Amino acid sequence: MSDTADKVVSQRSSEVAIEMAGVNKWYGAFHALRDIDLTVNRGERIVICGPSGSGKSTLIRCVNALESHQSGRIVVDGIELTHDLRRIDEVRRETGMVFQSFNLFPHLTVLENCTLAPIWVRKMPKRDAEGIAMQLLERVRIPEQAAKYPGQLSGGQQQRVAIARALCMRPKIMLFDEPTSALDPEMIKEVLDVIVDLATDGMTMVVVTHEMGFARQVADRIVFMADGQIVEVGEPEPFFTAPRHARTREFLGQVLR
Amino acid sequence: MAPRNFVRTEIIPAQPPPAGTLGPLAWLRAHLFSTPANAAITILAVLFLAWTIPPLIRWAFVDAVWTGENREACVGAGACWAFVRAKFDLFMYGQYPPAQHWRVNVVGLLFVAGLVPMAIPAIPGKRWTVLYLLVVFPVAAFILLRGGMFGLTDVPTTRWGGLLVTLVVAVTGIVIAFPLGVLLALARRSRLPLIRVLATGLIEIWRGVPLVTVLFMASVMLPIFLPSGVTIDKLLRAIIGIGVFYSAYMAEVIRGGLQSIPRGQYEGAMALGLSGLQRTWLVVLPQALTISIPGIVNTIIALFKDTSLVLIIALYDLLGMIQSATNDSNWAVAQVPASGYAFAAVIYWALCFSMSRYSLFIERRRAAGRPR
Numbered sequence: 228m229s230d231t232a233d234k235v236v237s238q239r240s241s242e243v244a245i246e247m248a249g250v251n252k253w254y255g256a257f258h259a260l261r262d263i264d265l266t267v268n269r270g271e272r273i274v275i276c277g278p279s280g281s282g283k284s285t286l287i288r289c290v291n292a293l294e295s296h297q298s299g300r301i302v303v304d305g306i307e308l309t310h311d312l313r314r315i316d317e318v319r320r321e322t323g324m325v326f327q328s329f330n331l332f333p334h335l336t337v338l339e340n341c342t343l344a345p346i347w348v349r350k351m352p353k354r355d356a357e358g359i360a361m362q363l364l365e366r367v368r369i370p371e372q373a374a375k376y377p378g379q380l381s382g383g384q385q386q387r388v389a390i391a392r393a394l395c396m397r398p399k400i401m402l403f404d405e406p407t408s409a410l411d412p413e414m415i416k417e418v419l420d421v422i423v424d425l426a427t428d429g430m431t432m433v434v435v436t437h438e439m440g441f442a443r444q445v446a447d448r449i450v451f452m453a454d455g456q457i458v459e460v461g462e463p464e465p466f467f468t469a470p471r472h473a474r475t476r477e478f479l480g481q482v483l484r
Numbered sequence: 485m486a487p488r489n490f491v492r493t494e495i496i497p498a499q500p501p502p503a504g505t506l507g508p509l510a511w512l513r514a515h516l517f518s519t520p521a522n523a524a525i526t527i528l529a530v531l532f533l534a535w536t537i538p539p540l541i542r543w544a545f546v547d548a549v550w551t552g553e554n555r556e557a558c559v560g561a562g563a564c565w566a567f568v569r570a571k572f573d574l575f576m577y578g579q580y581p582p583a584q585h586w587r588v589n590v591v592g593l594l595f596v597a598g599l600v601p602m603a604i605p606a607i608p609g610k611r612w613t614v615l616y617l618l619v620v621f622p623v624a625a626f627i628l629l630r631g632g633m634f635g636l637t638d639v640p641t642t643r644w645g646g647l648l649v650t651l652v653v654a655v656t657g658i659v660i661a662f663p664l665g666v667l668l669a670l671a672r673r674s675r676l677p678l679i680r681v682l683a684t685g686l687i688e689i690w691r692g693v694p695l696v697t698v699l700f701m702a703s704v705m706l707p708i709f710l711p712s713g714v715t716i717d718k719l720l721r722a723i724i725g726i727g728v729f730y731s732a733y734m735a736e737v738i739r740g741g742l743q744s745i746p747r748g749q750y751e752g753a754m755a756l757g758l759s760g761l762q763r764t765w766l767v768v769l770p771q772a773l774t775i776s777i778p779g780i781v782n783t784i785i786a787l788f789k790d791t792s793l794v795l796i797i798a799l800y801d802l803l804g805m806i807q808s809a810t811n812d813s814n815w816a817v818a819q820v821p822a823s824g825y826a827f828a829a830v831i832y833w834a835l836c837f838s839m840s841r842y843s844l845f846i847e848r849r850r851a852a853g854r855p856r
Contacts, residue, residue: 293751319757330752334770334850343766344756389752396756 243302244269244400244431245290250299252285259285260296261456269399272426273433274442277452278478283435286452287402290433291322304399320348323393327405329385331377337364337388338373341395349396356395363391367421383414387421394425401425403434439482443467451475544826555817564819568827571809575827578645578800584637587628588648594621595655603842605849618659641719645800647831653723653791653801658784660727665734665783666773670764672739683735690732695790698725703797722794730787737783741776742768774850781843785836792832803828 245267252260260282267273275283288294289301292308292315301308303318332340341360345351351359364370367387369380377385386406393401403422407415419441426432426445436442442449442463449466451459451474459466459475467483470476504510517523547562551569558564568575577585598617601607629652632638644652671683690698702725703718710716745768753763773780795804806824809815 291755293754316757316759319755322755324755326748326752326755328746328748330748330755332749332752332767332771334774344758347762347766348757348759392756402755 242268244271244304245433246300246302247286247289248300250286250289250296250301252289252294252296259455260289261454263299263457265450265457265460267400267431267433269431270429271431272445272447273450274446274448275433275435275450275452276437276439276442276478277458281452282455283452284404285455287404287433287435290400290402291319291324293324320396321398322400322402323396323398324402324404325386325389325393325406327408329377329382329389329409331385331389331392333377336374336376337369337380340377340388341392344392345395359397360391360395363394364388366394366424367391368417381414382410383417386410386414386418390418390421390425399431401430401432403432403436405435405437407436407438437482439467451478453478549819554814555820558815558817558819558823560819562819563826564815564817564823565827567809567815567820567823570815571806571812571824574809575646575802575805577648578805579643580639580645580648581637581643584631584639587631587636587639591625591628594624641717644719646805647802649719649794649799650791650801650803652719653726653794653799654788656723657726657730657787657791660724661730661734661783661787662780664728664731666738666769668731668735669738669742672735673742687732687735690729691736693729695726695729695793696796698729699793699797701725718797719799722797722799726787726791726794730783730790733783733786734780737779738772738776740779741772741774744775745771774847777843777847777850781839785839788836788839789832802831 243266245265247263247265250260250263251258263286265273265286275286277283285294289296289308290303295310296308304321306314306318306321308314308318331337332343335343338357338360341364342353342356345356345359346353349356361370361373364373367390369384369387369391372380372384372388377388380388390406406422407418410418415438419438422432422434423441423445434442434446446463448460449463450457451466451470451472453474459470459472461471466475467479470479516526543561544563547560548565549558549560549562550565552558552564552566553570557566573582573585577588580588598613598621602610602613602617607613627633628636629644629648630639630641668683668687671679672687674680674683699722702721706721707715749767749771750763753767758766791801792803794801795807800808806828810821810824
């Protein structure tokens with residue numbers, strides 16, 4: 228009996244990357260996430276959009292437990308997030324995250340930023356970690372900056388380093404929390420190009436962004452959030468051309484000019 | 485009037501600035517005589533220096549007495565350096581037996597041998613240097629200074645004195661205060677209330693008590709509480725007192741650095757799967773300590789100078805030795821105390837100033853190449 232149940236779970240978890248069911252979160256009395264149900268399949272690219280304060284960032288930060296949820300279930304790569312710190316660390320090893328403010332370590336060089344976690348978390352020999360890091364820095368097109376410190380790079384370059392740093396852990400899932408919101412207009416494209424490149428490679432990813440052109444280009448599904456809840460989920464074409472919910476239409480009317 | 489529409493056809497190359505904004509004259513005008521008030525201050529400062537510096541030079545060098553056996557040499561108006569020369573060994577070693585002075589010198593050399601490769605960033609093998617300074621050197625220094633083993637004559641700490649005591653108290657005090665300060669600072673920011681309350685309590689208690697009180701407690705009250713027969717060396721008690729006292733100040737300085745690390749740094753480290761200890765050790769502390777360098781060095785310099793307070797519990801450090809030597813009736817003459825204190829001031833200043841300059845060098849080095 229329990230044998231078959233286990234099999235069903237493991238089979239499902241092999242296709243499902245992230246499952247959120249009935250997730251609720253409060254900041255004090257403020258109800259930030261309300262009954263969130265969302266399943267992300269392996270290889271799927273999800274874009275989350277919505278007005279500020281709608282809970283997009285909170286939702287994505289719950290996936291790797293940077294925020295804790297108070298009720299409901301979150302299962303990432305077959306591991307259910309509880310208060311157990313070991314599980315949280317396990318999930319964080321399998322998910323990479325890119326932040327709006329880069330969060331690179333300013334006291335380490337670009338290469339050291341990339342090798343820190345593989346060496347200390349994955350216990351990888353330094354030489355191997357550096358090999359992988361250089362490969363990924365090449366992939367984000369800045370191998371020549373490896374010896375510099377983050378403060379010497381432009382915003383767009385820093386964000387590409389941050390992407391390479393996350394990829395160095397060989398994550399199964401990538402989370403992007405407004406990766407281009409802090410960038411000068413001239414640098415947005417170089418970062419989006421790298422993310423598009425990753426998307427075409429089949430990486431499972433969840434992206435919070437205001438870049439609607441990008442969303443249309445790469446998303447398999449778009450999740451629209453408002454007031455801490457998911458208002459509409461749909462494929463890009465119908466989502467942009469024929470949004471069903473009034474709140475979605477209002478939002479799109481504001482952002483698409 | 486500018487045209488309404490315009491398209492640039494050539495780029496303007498950079499031009500040199502107008503005459504009179506570069507060169508020494510322009511510098512003088514900008515920095516010393518920029519306004520009438522500044523000009524007045526400049527002139528007053530120059531007059532003040534002209535009034536004070538020449539007499540000082542005359543006292544310290546021109547009229548100074550450099551050689552002599554006793555007070556008769558020093559009846560003039562100049563400094564009595566002959567006194568410092570005659571008592572030099574006393575100022576350096578205290579009552580340490582003269583035949584054993586070589587042991588102190590060897591310890592000094594061993595210390596420099598560790599300090600130089602540690603202090604110069606270009607010298608590789610920092611890991612081994614740290615190991616040497618924290619393990620090999622203290623053991624060797626203790627055996628050499630204290631003796632009583634390996635055929636070395638026993639020299640009780642009551643005979644140690646002068647600069648030797650100053651440096652032993654300062655160096656050991658810093659070695660206690662710094663790591664303890666880091667731990668207290670981290671503990672004060674702990675999420676566990678018990679640890680936080682304990683750390684806060686310790687810091688506030690030590691900071692709320694004058695160092696003199698701590699030293700008196702260590703010297704007078706501690707023996708009362710210890711079971712009879714148990715004695716702890718007085719020098720050791722003073723060192724622990726000073727080390728723990730300054731760890732509270734160190735903790736507050738480092739806490740300031742910890743607070744300036746943005747939340748994103750913790751989150752970036754968390755998202756990579758680094759454990760709590762790794763986040764602190766690899767990401768947060770290196771940045772917090774770099775930011776805190778000025779405050780840390782400030783605390784170290786204060787500690788160094790406050791070692792002179794051990795005099796009040798009858799330990800004779802550099803200043804204590806100089807003071808007691810001025811009471812020597814062989815040298816009872818007006819210029820002797822001033823000369824002795826001037827000598828002490830020069831040594832303290834030279835050591836503190838070097839520390840201050842070195843910290844500036846490290847700050848610049850760490851800041852170089854990575855503007856925030």
